[in-house]
Amino acid sequence: MPSTEQREDALTDPISANPSFDDAESKIAVSGHPVHAMLVSFPIGLAACALGADLFYWWTGDGFWARAALWSTGMAFLMGLLAGLSGTVELLSVPGIRARAASWTHFIVAITLLSILGANWGYRLSGYESAVLPYGLLLSVLSAIFVAFAGWHGGKLVFDYQIGTSSTGN
DSSP: OOOHHHHHHHTSOTTTTSTTTTOOOOSSEETTEEHHHHHTHHHHHHHHHHHHHHHHHHHHOOHHHHHHHHHHHHHHHHHHHHHHHHHHHHHHHOHHHHTOHHHHHHHHHHHHHHHHHHHHHHHHHTOHHHHIIIIIHHHHHHHHHHHHHHHHHHHHHHHHHOTTOOSSOO
16 A cells, blocks of 8 residues: 555646746746737737727728728737747746646637737738628627637736746836
8 A cells, every 4th residue: 555655746746846837937028027918918909999990880881990990900910920929939938838738728829819810901901891891890709709718818827827927026
């Protein structure tokens, strides 16, 4: 019969037993503030603006809102690429981030979101007014859903696991 110590060793979480598990501090930061966290606010806000502009175009028929949605989706995609680049570097360079399944889920959802934003922008480039209804609006709704899902996972990483936070308090 195994001893209590042997049973406790068998029950040890292999991830938390990893010495680099707690190494989750941001490697790409400005004065202790993670660049990824600073950049993600732009694609989040711009995706919401694109959805709002699409809804206003549907409601008013004013071409201004279709143009606003075109610019919003384009900038959401481009700023999302920058945020994704910094997040990917963090994921691959910080062992404590790589070790968590939630990090990989956030990564996959965010890449899917970037794909949707890119498709939404590309679809609008050939004629932004005709692109809004129905597919542009549908892609904007899908973007908003994926923004919420990616944001929820990103928040879980920050608030539950303290990923990307500074231990020095800078």
